[in-house]
């Protein structure tokens with residue numbers, strides 16, 4: 001079929017944007033690792049994390065496998081690398097002993113894959129026969145872009161766990177001041193559209209859009225702060241079994257957990273935290289971070305509240321009750337900016353809660369839903385009605401079930417292309433390496 005000239009221009013423009021986005025993402029990956037010593041690059045800083053050099057090589061290998069090989073049938077065919085960088089084949093504790101590419105080797109490998117990926121992009125014909133390319137060619141490029149962004153955040157989680165001197169990044173962004181809002185927002189009952197039919201950015205687990213009836217509820221206007229969480233800690237919250245889910249109670253006993261990860265006391269009642277190797281007094285108005293689902297759940301019970309379900313969270317973030325339409329971000333469909341949310345890594349910490357009022361508010365007036373800290377929800381990670389694994393089954397499907405809890409909203413360490421109101425993250429309920437906090441809900 002002959003190409004319509006107008007269509008052609010649109011595709012060329014789209015391809016140009018993709019090249020820019022992919023190039024910028026690679027620059028960020030390399031910049032984040034540029035100050036990490038060789039020793040720290042290869043070391044496993046925590047049993048649940050990979051050495052940063054594994055993430056780096058894996059970014060390239062994922063691009064080769066899911067884009068060059070699976071979408072275009074043109075892998076670079078170094079089969080040994082497929083094995084080394086397959087996350088499902090090697091548990092993290094094995095990864096340091098694999099024959100990983102060193103920094104220079106990975107630099108060249110990532111460059112070679114990228115050159116081939118951009119070559120394939122230039123030649124890609126969305127009018128052709130292949131269904132993946134016809135319907136999903138933009139998606140496949142967006143998928144590898146998001147994957148690289150996600151591994152940037154994972155690498156930052158690892159660098160936060162690094163011992164010794166620490167990562168000590170230089171903040172490139174100054175954060176606005178904020179005032180915590182103690183009140184809760186009422187979200188009236190009624191249906192809303194959960195998930196999305198978007199085929200350009202949305203990952204398989206965000207699809208399809210479907211109507212969900214949500215009973216009226218109240219939601220904290222801002223995430224739980226360090227100040228509020230400290231009251232729970234000092235008020236003996238970690239000693240009261242009745243506040244904890246049975247598995248959570250067993251976990252805090254076994255691991256001797258008595259405060260969020262990275263908190264410590266210099267003297268009685270003087271709490272400090274370690275952030276990338278910096279020792280800082282706890283910032284009272286910042287959201288609490290590095291808490292497990294179980295800690296969030298116990299705090300909520302202590303406060304006479306509960307965690308929101310995933311549907312409640314998404315309704316409060318995305319639904320515009322006046323127009324009956326769904327927003328991509330809490331404030332609307334326009335992309336995130338530094339005035340709306342703390343995303344994109346360069347602040348290297350969350351802002352005080354309430355800092356993005358009013359520009360970042362959702363239609364219901366809820367603040368800080370995107371950026372700063374991920375938020376635990378009460379929901380297990382499950383498929384939406386009509387779910388289809390795409391582009392392959394293992395992407396989300398193998399994680400569905402009661403083992404994982406859903407987190408929403410992204411953190412300061414999430415890049416712009418890897419977050420939206422419908423984005424779903426998941427992890428085990430004991431995990432605290434994420435830049436994660438929470439807010440509470442209550443029945444209406």
Ligand SMILES: [Fe+2]
Pocket residue numbers: 058062087147151
């Ligand atoms: Fe990955």
